[in-house]
Amino acid sequence: MRPRFVLFGDSITQGSFSPNGGWGASLANKYCRQADVVLRGYSGYNTRWALFLLAKNFPEKSTHPPYLVTVFFGANDAVLLDSKDNSKHVPLEEYKSNLLKIVSHIKASNNAAHIILITPPPVSEEHLQIRAWENYGVPLSEPPSRRNETTEMYAKACIEASKEANVAIIDLWSSMQEQPGWQTKYLSDGLHLTPDGNSFVFEKLLEVLKAKGLCSEAMDFDFINFPQIDANDPLKSFIF
């Protein structure tokens, strides 16, 4: 059976198969004969609610547990308490503790699973406000639902969790901001990913996979490549 790469997260994961280079679709394309990329993205979810999804998505006695899991939450946990959207807010310490519970649960389903934590991306407060005005008529004088300096604290907590749990990390919050114009180059509405933002996540993921020895070139191919099939005696190409 093919290894399963499970993408677990919020809307940035749920939308990762969107046209125009979604990072999940790009991963499925790259590993098209090697791994099944399984989408477990839940728009609007924070880590507190994600805990309720673990038993069903990562059953402890699975006969085919995940080989690799990306855990990509925080954008909703970091919503500000004084925002209208504050039902999504999760306190910083609880966020970190929830991430550790998620990792622990996944390891219980397969102790050898490769786990990659991904920090929330940075947010562009200005564009969050513009989008809130355009979509919901929220006056531009209202503060944004998220602040970048708050999201930074959640990104740092995510990095701490990765160290404590000894799993890989992609620090999107920092690495995206190294690019001038990241606010619109990588983000479509101050929070979600543009095609360039999707490519950025995909490339960062490939870097981590390579470092783990899991680059596509190093993994087994599913069945023989067609030029190697002996057309006069194909059966022998399929005997394992």
Place this chain on the structure above:
Amino acid sequence: MRPRFVLFGDSITQGSFSPNGGWGASLANKYCRQADVVLRGYSGYNTRWALFLLAKNFPEKSTHPPYLVTVFFGANDAVLLDSKDNSKHVPLEEYKSNLLKIVSHIKASNNAAHIILITPPPVSEEHLQIRAWENYGVPLSEPPSRRNETTEMYAKACIEASKEANVAIIDLWSSMQEQPGWQTKYLSDGLHLTPDGNSFVFEKLLEVLKAKGLCSEAMDFDFINFPQIDANDPLKSFIF
């Protein structure tokens, strides 16, 4: 467990998660909280070789058999016998018989599985020749590897197989040619799909899914939608 949509076919399936709107990725995006879209595309394969893939990909005693399967072969079976690529050629009658064997095997793994046969797309002989010259230096005076009137016979055999097996059909060969300029609008190299060609396959697939009562709007959502979660008592939203 989420229903599984398995895409079984040749390179046009293997490449269906490519960036720029691959039809498989679009399907996964559309059903992102409802179904797992599983890629089983094998570049260069014909139906004769596909038979060797059935036992592993569609085990008879699966605890989680596919809910829906697209079977999309024929582009390689229809390669001309007098072409240099002729090891892929499968005689017309055998092609039809192999399709029926594939359908029969999938039904054995789950008699209720929704099966959709897809005919090979039309081929543009001129562009096949240009691509063979560009990629492999084949003189333009050489005949193309496939002829559209030959592929038509394979498309018709695929339609016959769908009727005999009482499964759904997408007649790509005919429907694509209804659009003027289909040769370059839908095909990138005379055979494989452009972004428009991918969109075309995706739309045809949605039409069949709708006719079967399987449109996204009619299917269950995976877990509760976040605005319905009671933030003060989330547990009750996750008790089944």
